[in-house]
Amino acid sequence: MKKIILAGMICMLAGAVWAGDLVQWQDNSLSFLYGNGFDLDPDTQETLTFEHVSGWAFGDLFIFVDAIYWDGDKDYKGDDWSYYGEIAPRLSAAKILDKDLSVLFIKDFLLSGCYESGKDSDQNALVGVAVDLAIPGFNFFQLNLYRRFNDISSSPESYQLTPVWKMTLPLCNTAVVFDGFIDWVFGDSSRNLHICPQLKLDVGALVGMDAGSLYAGVEYDYWENKYGVKDVDQSAISALLKYHF
Numbered sequence: 001m002k003k004i005i006l007a008g009m010i011c012m013l014a015g016a017v018w019a020g021d022l023v024q025w026q027d028n029s030l031s032f033l034y035g036n037g038f039d040l041d042p043d044t045q046e047t048l049t050f051e052h053v054s055g056w057a058f059g060d061l062f063i064f065v066d067a068i069y070w071d072g073d074k075d076y077k078g079d080d081w082s083y084y085g086e087i088a089p090r091l092s093a094a095k096i097l098d099k100d101l102s103v104l105f106i107k108d109f110l111l112s113g114c115y116e117s118g119k120d121s122d123q124n125a126l127v128g129v130a131v132d133l134a135i136p137g138f139n140f141f142q143l144n145l146y147r148r149f150n151d152i153s154s155s156p157e158s159y160q161l162t163p164v165w166k167m168t169l170p171l172c173n174t175a176v177v178f179d180g181f182i183d184w185v186f187g188d189s190s191r192n193l194h195i196c197p198q199l200k201l202d203v204g205a206l207v208g209m210d211a212g213s214l215y216a217g218v219e220y221d222y223w224e225n226k227y228g229v230k231d232v233d234q235s236a237i238s239a240l241l242k243y244h245f
Helices: 004-019 093-097
Strands: 023-036 044-056 059-069 081-092 106-118 121-133 140-150 159-172 174-186 192-202 216-226 234-244
Touching: 004 234, 023 216, 044 174, 044 234, 081 093, 192 234
Parallel strands: none
Antiparallel strands: 023 044, 023 234, 044 059, 059 081, 081 106, 106 121, 121 140, 140 159, 159 174, 174 192, 192 216, 216 234
């Protein structure tokens, strides 16, 4: 049932893309990160990330794929690269019903899903609900609550609370962007907390490019009980360069 629900959400949103005129907006980007302080995996990593986000007549969609490279770590016995990705569609009640459903600071109510897969990780399906919040100073603030279904892992199924946010702060002739996510997995023995914010300067606006096209900054990655491994707490920082197209 969980796969049918998630597949149905993806198909509905894919239908919007094929229809063309139902796509309201989209953004694609490539990021390069170089950092250290990672745990369980090699300490130093280079990551190339593709991200796609779009708003459709029925909801929205977020996709990302990480290609991770760690050549030169002689203490690590595995392969010198890996990959990981997620597909996260959401169905909007306000868009589908064509009604303003805002209540106090809640802008919209949604059904949310996510599929996780990677070279060295389990394949997981997440299905749940979400609210979009109107918080002063934020471009957006999402709050997603999922039920996790671990298809391969022998660990019990669990829940996940995921806030996602973006804040843009004007600075002279450019802007600073503070965005990121938090994944809090709870409800079983593999519970963990993953906090991953980015702080970026719009350098494109300073060098004659379109505003919002090129960013430089840092990403901080804190992961308590990484991969659900008890008492393995990661604190890593990476320099990043991000190009939107």
